[in-house]
Amino acid sequence: MALRLLFATLLNLPLLMCEGKTVHGFFSSHTARQSGGQQVAKFVFHGVNALLSCQIGNKTVAAEKDAKLYLFHEQDWLKLQEKTEEVNCLLKFSEAQLTISLDDVESNQTISQFLHPQTWYIVYADKYTCPEDEQQRRSSEGFAAKAIKFKLMLLNPDAANNPLDHFSAEESGLHDFYFLLVLAYFIAACIYAQPIWRSIKKGGPMHAVLKVLSIGLLLQAGAAFTNYMHLSRYSVDGIGAPLLGSLAELCDMVTQIQMLYMLLSLCMGWTLSRMGRTQSRLLQWDSTPTSTAIAVVAVITQGILLLWEQFEGTDHHSYHAHHSMPALLLIVLRVCLALFLASSLYQIITMERSAFKRDFYISFAKGCILWFLCHPVLVAASMVFAEYQREKIIVIAVILCQSISMVILYRLFISRSLYWEVSSLSSVTLPLTVSSGYRSRYSS
CATH class of the missing domain: 1.20.1070 (Rhopdopsin 7-helix transmembrane proteins)
Structure with missing residues (x-):
């Protein structure tokens, strides 16, 4: 794991997954298109005030791309990934439980309370992720190549019920x-x-x-x-x-x-x-x-x-x-x-x-x-x-x-x-x- 992180840093590659719950990397339209959504992180939220906070480096590019983060429950996301060829790309993202538009330098989203801790997958996609045809895909290659630098923080409530705990529910204790x-x-x-x-x-x-x-x-x-x-x-x-x-x-x-x-x-x-x-x-x-x-x-x-x-x-x-x-x-x-x-x-x-x-x-x-x-x-x-x-x-x-x-x-x-x-x-x-x-x- 440490070697993977080192190579990603040295080669300036888009970071798809990170062990930590503060994730640095680049949102890539190319990666999102190739994988049917760029999988950014996985986190087990719990409590009332769980928080997702995303900071981006280029607001203009994100707005032009209509960049968004989609949050899926683990079981739903894995089922959709297994049926990639059968499920329409746009329909897949419409089934996300939460959608966060990256239209500002910093976006904060409070995760609703639920009875039991649940694992969520955070996935990046934009308007170039699901091109309608080959001609549209080729015409958008130039602008889609611009990556968006980001910092993503995933936080659970601490003992005082403030969203400051970096530990996922599966790691707490x-x-x-x-x-x-x-x-x-x-x-x-x-x-x-x-x-x-x-x-x-x-x-x-x-x-x-x-x-x-x-x-x-x-x-x-x-x-x-x-x-x-x-x-x-x-x-x-x-x-x-x-x-x-x-x-x-x-x-x-x-x-x-x-x-x-x-x-x-x-x-x-x-x-x-x-x-x-x-x-x-x-x-x-x-x-x-x-x-x-x-x-x-x-x-x-x-x-x-x-x-x-x-x-x-x-x-x-x-x-x-x-x-x-x-x-x-x-x-x-x-x-x-x-x-x-x-x-x-x-x-x-x-x-x-x-x-x-x-x-x-x-x-x-x-x-x-x-x-x-x-x-x-x-x-x-x-x-x-x-x-x-x-x-x-x-x-x-x-x-x-x-x-x-x-x-x-x-x-x-x-x-x-x-x-x-x-x-x-x-x-x-x-x-x-x-x-x-x-x-x-x-x-x-």
């Missing part, structure tokens, strides 16, 4: 969520960073696991912070910092890839050790060429799907979306990985005679399954909510579930009652200890 998430990471870092760092420095059988978990947690915290910074600017100007949003997506992608590699390598390493009847160091990360190859193939597959989804997505947070083919394939991949890991761990658990080690593997299975299944399950569960709420619910819930999964894995590998018994490092003092009542189950 995300800024506060990321603030609380960053605050939680900061508090957790103040409490646990030093003990965890001491544990990593001392080494041990699960030294590599602790390093990967810590790097993943740092990347998650970095993604939360950059998203918060992006949305903080977004709340002021409606544009934000798209490069920071892209950086957050990159951090999220790297976290997904390294966590997949770690979880799959551990599980397959233990499974293959069981098959080879190697009883020593079963709970360590002791990868074999086979387990590494399986993990690498899964990582490459997921990486390709993540990159494909990013190129197809138009908004940040699209990693958690489910509207495109790569997103659906990612969901299928995660379900398959969860089933595969559950099957492998089930084989280990049923063969394990030690109650302590069985409990270790069961806890590990819970962390793995939560990591991989939270996204597919939440996508399915979100269907009971209104469409404008789904993306927000998925984003928030996936981040929380994956954070909980990391906490489970941290407690498993670093708590005194489990890590101490597995590694036989009785002299190591570690944080996140489990209660003495929990330990007593294995001392009896």
Whole structure:
């Protein structure tokens, strides 16, 4: 997304869609004619005083072109786009719910109140968009080539009911969520960073696991912070910092890839050790060429799907979306990985005679399954909510579930009652200890 915006700026191209809700660009008669209307933005209005404000740079050209903005409900616009060849061009624009004439330097339109938030498409068209015949189209080529510079602001009412909120209804609340998430990471870092760092420095059988978990947690915290910074600017100007949003997506992608590699390598390493009847160091990360190859193939597959989804997505947070083919394939991949890991761990658990080690593997299975299944399950569960709420619910819930999964894995590998018994490092003092009542189950 950031690269698309950069190319549009450098090449001075008409901007058709923008992630922010303050949109700068050019109204183009040529683009409008080619596409049956220049799609400018999409916004979910809500409340009583929602506002659309449009400023143009050349009032004379706009008046000559009879330039207008047409507002369509999402479902109506998409249906008309699907039937472009069947629906008369002029008839299509007559079905718009609202029409705004751009006959002044600044045009303001208050959006009427409605029961539920609705998604609106804002489309530009002028008298050259629907030429009656080929001769009329050719005769108007010269004047139609003049583009109109514009600035479009889409605003919802804030807490005081003033039209100053740049956030669409589907994005409201995300800024506060990321603030609380960053605050939680900061508090957790103040409490646990030093003990965890001491544990990593001392080494041990699960030294590599602790390093990967810590790097993943740092990347998650970095993604939360950059998203918060992006949305903080977004709340002021409606544009934000798209490069920071892209950086957050990159951090999220790297976290997904390294966590997949770690979880799959551990599980397959233990499974293959069981098959080879190697009883020593079963709970360590002791990868074999086979387990590494399986993990690498899964990582490459997921990486390709993540990159494909990013190129197809138009908004940040699209990693958690489910509207495109790569997103659906990612969901299928995660379900398959969860089933595969559950099957492998089930084989280990049923063969394990030690109650302590069985409990270790069961806890590990819970962390793995939560990591991989939270996204597919939440996508399915979100269907009971209104469409404008789904993306927000998925984003928030996936981040929380994956954070909980990391906490489970941290407690498993670093708590005194489990890590101490597995590694036989009785002299190591570690944080996140489990209660003495929990330990007593294995001392009896």
